[in-house]
Amino acid sequence: MAKTLILCVDDDVLNLNIRDLVLREAGYDTLIATDGNSGLRLFGTSDVSLVILDYDLPDLNGRAVACEMRQLKTHIPILMLSAQLFRPDDLDGEVDAYLTKGGSVKEFLEQVEVLLSTKKPVQSEHSDLAARKRA
Numbered sequence: 083m084a085k086t087l088i089l090c091v092d093d094d095v096l097n098l099n100i101r102d103l104v105l106r107e108a109g110y111d112t113l114i115a116t117d118g119n120s121g122l123r124l125f126g127t128s129d130v131s132l133v134i135l136d137y138d139l140p141d142l143n144g145r146a147v148a149c150e151m152r153q154l155k156t157h158i159p160i161l162m163l164s165a166q167l168f169r170p171d172d173l174d175g176e177v178d179a180y181l182t183k184g185g186s187v188k189e190f191l192e193q194v195e196v197l198l199s200t201k202k203p204v205q206s207e208h209s210d211l212a213a214r215k216r217a
Contacts, residue, residue, distance in 0.1 A: 088113070135151075
């Protein structure tokens with residue numbers, strides 16, 4: 083059985099490596115990217131089940147990356163991480179959850195589990211056509 087694949091995007095390599103280790107120890111497979119553009123490329127070409135995304139990236143901010151990801155695959159949950167204490171207002175509707183960096187590993191893994199268990203259904207062309215016919 084294939085493991086769940088999680089994409090982690092963060093320009094802080096130390097945090098990225100720690101998150102990668104924590105997720106792998108918890109039984110997940112991971113892909114890592116150190117900037118928004120690399121994260122978008124991996125997201126577009128990989129079958130990920132969850133994205134863990136830093137808000138402050140050097141090339142694109144996390145909101146811009148989340149918006150692009152939402153347009154590509156609306157059903158993939160996005161967990162935004164940031165050093166900012168409060169969730170930025172511009173994230174409304176773009177991410178599924180927000181955590182401040184530096185929280186506990188337990189809280190982080192619990193949020194990962196919640197997001198994976200509430201994953202949105204995939205919208206296929208067939209289901210979209212059926213919905214339009216009913217309307």
